[in-house]
Amino acid sequence: MNKDRIYSFKYAILTRKIDNRILFTLLTTFILIATTTPIILAAEEDNVVITFDPDGNIDIDISLASYNFSTATAGMWTNSTGGVFTLYNNGSVPMDTQIKTNATTDEADMSLNASGVPPSTDEYAIYIEDLDFPGYLTTAYAVEFDQALASGDSRTFDICLLIGVNLSANHSWQTSTIYFQGSIS
Numbered sequence: 001m002n003k004d005r006i007y008s009f010k011y012a013i014l015t016r017k018i019d020n021r022i023l024f025t026l027l028t029t030f031i032l033i034a035t036t037t038p039i040i041l042a043a044e045e046d047n048v049v050i051t052f053d054p055d056g057n058i059d060i061d062i063s064l065a066s067y068n069f070s071t072a073t074a075g076m077w078t079n080s081t082g083g084v085f086t087l088y089n090n091g092s093v094p095m096d097t098q099i100k101t102n103a104t105t106d107e108a109d110m111s112l113n114a115s116g117v118p119p120s121t122d123e124y125a126i127y128i129e130d131l132d133f134p135g136y137l138t139t140a141y142a143v144e145f146d147q148a149l150a151s152g153d154s155r156t157f158d159i160c161l162l163i164g165v166n167l168s169a170n171h172s173w174q175t176s177t178i179y180f181q182g183s184i185s
Contacts, residue, residue, distance in 0.1 A: 059090035060097065060182035067159065075118075075165035083130060083156025087180070089149040094185035097149065098141035101126055105174040110163075112176075114138040119164035122171075126178065127160040141181050148185040 063086040072078040089095045104111050105124070112126070113119040116136045126137040131146040146155060159178070 056093040057091045058095055058182040061088040072163050074163045074167055077160055077162050079160040080158045086154050086156050088154045092151050094148045094150055095182040096144045096185045097146040098181045099145050100141050101137040101178045103139045105176050107174055109171045121166040122168050123164040125162045130157040
């Protein structure tokens with residue numbers, strides 16, 4: 001198109017000398033072209049899907065499933081000695097170990113004293129030694145007793161029992177359960 005034709009087209013539109021049907025057709029054509037032309041500024045997205053099988057497990061074992069201290073004298077420590085118990089990491093990743101015990105004996109005659117102070121009447125305390133962090137047992141997995149035990153490795157340890165000096169009766173045999181939990185290190 002030359003300049004004269006563009007000018008005459010503008011003049012015809014402005015002075016309404018072009019038929020309204022032609023104008024409607026031109027506007028419709030421009031709208032269709034505008035809506036079907038891709039927008040250049042729009043963002044595009046793509047993705048990659050990955051699949052994996054996590055490999056690693058914790059498998060904690062303790063040798064000696066039970067231990068009999070026999071007679072435990074009130075006010076005196078009764079200990080296993082020489083690494084009687086063994087903690088095993090049979091899993092495939094390094095393991096931290098937490099330990100807890102029940103709040104009372106299974107017979108409910110005696111209560112756990114987890115504070116580390118000498119137990120009082122009808123109380124007992126359990127102490128774990130020879131692991132990374134020896135300490136008194138509580139009723140929750142609150143602290144680690146051993147850290148970063150390698151896969152396939154083991155550690156020996158001992159359990160110590162202290163009964164309070166005062167007993168309200170000559171109690172029958174008492175049983176307390178100690179629980180071990182391994183977590184990834």
